[in-house]
Amino acid sequence: MTNRAIVGFSFVLAVVVSAALLGDRVVRRDAKPGRVTVLYWEKWTGQEGEEMRKVVDAYNRSQDRVFVKYLSISGVDQKTILASGGGNPPDVAGIWQDQVFQFADLGALTDLSSMAKAAGLGRDYYIHAYYDALSRDGRLWALPSTPASIALHVRPDLVPKRVATPETFPETLEELDALSDEISKQNPDGSLVLAGFLPSNPGWWHYAWGPLFGADLFKDGRPTVDSPESVRAFTWVARYAKRFGPQAVQNFQSGFGNFSSPQDPFMTGKVAMELNGVWKANYIHVYKPDLPWFAVPFPYPKDRPDLKGHTILSQDVLVVPAGAKHPNEAFDFIRFVQRQDVMEGLCASHGKNSPLNRVSERFFRTHPNKAIRLFDQLARSSHPIYPSRNGFFPRVNGELNNAFQEVNTGVKEPAQALRDAQVRIDGLWKTYRTQVADS
Amino acid sequence: MNRRRDARVGILFATPWIVGFGLLMAYPLISSFVTSFTNFSVLRAPKWIGTENYRELANDGVFHTSLQNTLLYALGAVPLGTVLAIGLAMLLNSKVRGMPVYRTLLFLPTLVPMVAQATLFLWVFNGDYGLLNAALRWCGLSPPNWLGDPMWAKWTLVMIAVWGSGQAMLIYLAGLQDVPTSLYEAADLDGAKSWAKTRHITLPMISPVILFNVIMGIIGSIQVFAVPQVMFPGGAPARSTYMFAMYLYDNAFLYQRMGYASAMGWIMFLVILALTLVALRLSERHVHYETQ
Known part of the structure; x- marks a missing residue:
């Protein structure tokens, strides 16, 4: 082999090895040593995305066992499916309600019923229509992030x-x-x-x-x-x-x-x-x-x-994709989002009504939408359409x-x-x- | 000994291409062909279903609509783009002061990213306050709603296609500059007029270039995706702009029917192959090669 060939081959080898090492850095999940890193993909950008980032930061400050790594991603639904197919999905994904059962039928989601039950997040914790829209045959596939009527x-x-x-x-x-x-x-x-x-x-x-x-x-x-x-x-x-x-x-x-x-x-x-x-x-x-x-x-x-x-009714929801590395920790974060004070803060900042059955008077009083009581009342309608x-x-x-x-x-x-x-x-x-x- | 060593070095240097071709071209091609005979949603293992996807395609009305839309688009965009690009190339081949500026200006639209282009044309073709309709109204005409009327939306895309004629124009210009001036001088001596010189010298001499551009145009038109996807999401209005590649994309990524989408991909390949063969066949008598 000539010297020139050796130099050329070494160069190609160096590029391949560097790409592999850098690639690993890019996809590595461990954000905080000693804590389980939960990867969370969300569709929101701009102000809505920032408001959710505040919730994530609050969760990360609230305990020292789990660290949620929050990424705002376009086309989150399709990317979640493909990442699941590739065996490397996020632990939490923020998708739309109308996709939940399509994803569930494809086997793309983790059943949250037992974890929700253990956490006390049953049907009565929510305005029934919002909970019903996410469950079927006793299985719960998602929980709300922010809803709307x-x-x-x-x-x-x-x-x-x-x-x-x-x-x-x-x-x-x-x-x-x-x-x-x-x-x-x-x-x-x-x-x-x-x-x-x-x-x-x-x-x-x-x-x-x-x-x-x-x-x-x-x-x-x-x-x-x-x-x-x-x-x-x-x-x-x-x-x-x-x-x-x-x-x-x-x-x-x-x-x-x-x-x-x-x-x-x-x-x-x-x-x-x-x-x-x-x-x-x-x-x-x-x-x-x-x-x-x-x-x-x-x-x-x-x-x-x-x-x-x-x-x-419509709602943005949080799901745990099938094959997620840390489903329990992922649900722990979702449970945090469902807390009345956290949920009301997030919904008010997004200008939405709350999906929870109990709503504080403060939420109604300080909400930026003057007609928020009507939207809450509509969500409790006996004829919800979703x-x-x-x-x-x-x-x-x-x-x-x-x-x-x-x-x-x-x-x-x-x-x-x-x-x-x-x-x-x-x-x-x-x-x-x-x-x-x-x- | 030397030859064997040279061969080894040659292969070594070709390895990145061989690996790239194998991983990024050959494997996906073979894989998509096999996938087209399966039911595959990405999340579950592919299930062999034989020719079921192809049978379903044969009876799929939306597939037929998208194929028809795409062929009509190609039928409009390729000839229109060809005529315009040749015309512009001829103008740019004339000896006028400031020609490099004109050439740059006419090539510039080709550099506009497709999504930006689509957004721009949403404004130009807007039925209410678009630039085009404002001009047509000024001329006393009653223009249609280009984007909202199912009858006109497809033809709007055809008109937009000519925006990207700069690429072909540049290739035609290179072809025109290769035409020997002696031929024109001989024609001048024979008293040939401008149109006669174009018809009997210019067009035959650049005919291989025309063939190349037509074939590339056919391939590009059948694969058209970005502009209609941005301008007419879901093929609106009433699927009048639903193109083949959009339906393929929706099946693959919206409905997770990778097997069905793969079958569509192979049908697309066959359509392009057939149209290319037709173009080659039709060109046999009309394309002039200097080596002939």
């Missing part, structure tokens, strides 16, 4: 005085439709100036339109999106597109700014009534603190008074989103769009049962 937000300066208070605001959908028709404004060329209400704005809960009309998306254990209630809901959705014209709605909406900006259509006065979560007040507080608004429960169909007070406790839900949600777009853009009639979605769902469901649920 959804309500209709109203601009009193854009609606007639007779309905400009929470007490006098319409309670039924028929009244909402009439009010929307009354206050919406279009130019002579058909272009919209003000929309009373638009089901497509902000467009985050299309799966819920059917249940808001009484539909059950998993009727007798079978995914069902073309029930009469769902068709009625999507016909109601289509009514808005037809009333203004699909093209006019599309053009109008393309002028909407991002919800987390001062160009948000509710804040700019392009939309007078908007379905949104408890967090909406945060953005109003930042971008238009003087904006007049109030929140009310979303109206119910006149012929279904039994649905009065129904609400959509993502179905089935791993197939993301597919149902995807098909309903597509059906919504087909209806809203006038491509298909509601019944046809839902029938087509049902046909596709039936095929996917068959495969899912064979390949995932029953395997």
